[in-house]
Amino acid sequence: MRFMMLMLPGGELQETGDWGPPPAEDVGQMTKYNEELTKAGVLLALDGLQPPSKGARVSFADGAKKITDGPFAEAKEIVGGYWIIDVKSKDEAVEWASRCPGGEGDVVEVRQVFEMSDFPTDVQAAAELSEAPPEQTQSR
Amino acid sequence: MATAGDARGAIDAVWRIESPRLIAGLARLTGDVGLAEDLAQDALLAALEKWPQSGVPDNPGAWLMATAKHRAIDLFRRNERLERKQEELARDVGIALAMDGADLDAALDDEIGDDLLALVFTCCHPVLSTDARVTLTLRLLGGLSTEEIARSFLTAEPTIAQRIVRAKRTLGATHVPFEVPRGEELTERLPAVLEVVYLIFNEGYAATAGEDWMRPGLTAEALRLGRILTALAPDKPEVHGLLALMEIQASRMRARTDAAGDPILLLDQDRSRWDPLLIHRGLAALDRAQQLGGGLGPYALQAAIAACHARARTPEETDWVTIAALYDALAQVAPSPVVELNRAVAVSMAFGPAAGLELVDQLVDEPSLERYHLLPSVRGDLLVKLGRTDEARAEFERAASLTQNARERELLLERAAACGG
Numbered sequence: 001m002r003f004m005m006l007m008l009p010g011g012e013l014q015e016t017g018d019w020g021p022p023p024a025e026d027v028g029q030m031t032k033y034n035e036e037l038t039k040a041g042v043l044l045a046l047d048g049l050q051p052p053s054k055g056a057r058v059s060f061a062d063g064a065k066k067i068t069d070g071p072f073a074e075a076k077e078i079v080g081g082y083w084i085i086d087v088k089s090k091d092e093a094v095e096w097a098s099r100c101p102g103g104e105g106d107v108v109e110v111r112q113v114f115e116m117s118d119f120p121t122d123v124q125a126a127a128e129l130s131e132a133p134p135e136q137t138q139s140r
Numbered sequence: 141m142a143t144a145g146d147a148r149g150a151i152d153a154v155w156r157i158e159s160p161r162l163i164a165g166l167a168r169l170t171g172d173v174g175l176a177e178d179l180a181q182d183a184l185l186a187a188l189e190k191w192p193q194s195g196v197p198d199n200p201g202a203w204l205m206a207t208a209k210h211r212a213i214d215l216f217r218r219n220e221r222l223e224r225k226q227e228e229l230a231r232d233v234g235i236a237l238a239m240d241g242a243d244l245d246a247a248l249d250d251e252i253g254d255d256l257l258a259l260v261f262t263c264c265h266p267v268l269s270t271d272a273r274v275t276l277t278l279r280l281l282g283g284l285s286t287e288e289i290a291r292s293f294l295t296a297e298p299t300i301a302q303r304i305v306r307a308k309r310t311l312g313a314t315h316v317p318f319e320v321p322r323g324e325e326l327t328e329r330l331p332a333v334l335e336v337v338y339l340i341f342n343e344g345y346a347a348t349a350g351e352d353w354m355r356p357g358l359t360a361e362a363l364r365l366g367r368i369l370t371a372l373a374p375d376k377p378e379v380h381g382l383l384a385l386m387e388i389q390a391s392r393m394r395a396r397t398d399a400a401g402d403p404i405l406l407l408d409q410d411r412s413r414w415d416p417l418l419i420h421r422g423l424a425a426l427d428r429a430q431q432l433g434g435g436l437g438p439y440a441l442q443a444a445i446a447a448c449h450a451r452a453r454t455p456e457e458t459d460w461v462t463i464a465a466l467y468d469a470l471a472q473v474a475p476s477p478v479v480e481l482n483r484a485v486a487v488s489m490a491f492g493p494a495a496g497l498e499l500v501d502q503l504v505d506e507p508s509l510e511r512y513h514l515l516p517s518v519r520g521d522l523l524v525k526l527g528r529t530d531e532a533r534a535e536f537e538r539a540a541s542l543t544q545n546a547r548e549r550e551l552l553l554e555r556a557a558a559c560g561g
Contacts, residue, residue: 039372041364086363087156088360089153092152
């Protein structure tokens, strides 16, 4: 089963929606954690995200698109990074999330990725309509 | 509030994560994999008793290790009365246990890695039968229960339990040391390890028996083992080659069957269903294998062939000439009639069905392929392309009579019927 673990940073980072590169000590701890995930054979992908202040939002309402540059004043639960892991159960995903070296106020949200087999057959059929697969990411 | 059921799930999750390290660490201390697993199981039972009330401790791995060590010390104290030889052993182990302390984290990461690798090589030791290697690997490194293994291989649980007991006894009786082989011996024994992992993968990817064509649980186990191995032995190109092969093959899993569970052949698959993340990982692992100078290893070559398919956005874009050349190389480093058969298919795609059939016909008298359903299946396919449908029908019927897999048999009989009567 594939899960995404979303890091929702707490405290000041959440309030300001702005952050630079994390301090070396935090990076060290997080690297150790990522290594543990790798050595356990469960890590598929991960990324840390730049702050919302450098991002933008495209919102859809009343048939119109609206673009807002970051930071986002009323935003709650800003995503700071994610891991994609391949584990045997939700319990295992939760156990891994609980081992994350989170700081005060941080939240790691655990979400299962949809598999095609989770969809009813008509949805599966709709997914088959695409003619060509998306361009694969090159390994280099 | 957590219920007992929640606790069971949480304990299973901890077991899944911690048990290989736990067993490996205990095996290093006791020098006995069988005993190590018994001790680890005792610790699991203790956790099942305690944790539902107390909650899962902050460092569950250290808790399990400390508990298992206490059991070990108790056990050796009891045995001390029996024999002088055991007494000496108990003293040595007792000292080792006492000196090691209870904190798993205190041990160097390298050491844990070494212990795990030693466990891998012990589970895949040449004194064991292939079945025993597979079973022990799933049990000790995958943390699977006897029941889970039995279900995966459609085997009775007592058979698997017996296999594990016998395997542990064999390891003890033959005094297999708990260690990572060094130098040349490591190079010699690595293929056996990779073989076990790939056997597990294949049993999940194209089940040799039973109603379902694939058993995703086993491919997931094999992938996890392959990923663990690349972390444990990052400088071995064939480890990356094997992982590359498995990642790329697994990327097609959701495209390989239709809604009814029937197999869809590679060239008929909806490529938009291929998993880009696994393809990306597979290509990266292949790259690594090649950078380490192992591009011509048997797994890396197979991965390179799989990569040719993965890179083609449509079946028409497939680089069959390269695939034929890669099979040629594979036939040199790992010659086998099955490789020859695959080479024939690639040649037929690159240079026409007549050229392919010529190669297939050379394999018809090959004794090891006598009961291999893919030989008549491939031959039938080429005969269809050459318009020789009567001969093709007979080949598909023969293939259907040889396969053990119910889904595949149906597909072959359909192809036979499509040849007309």
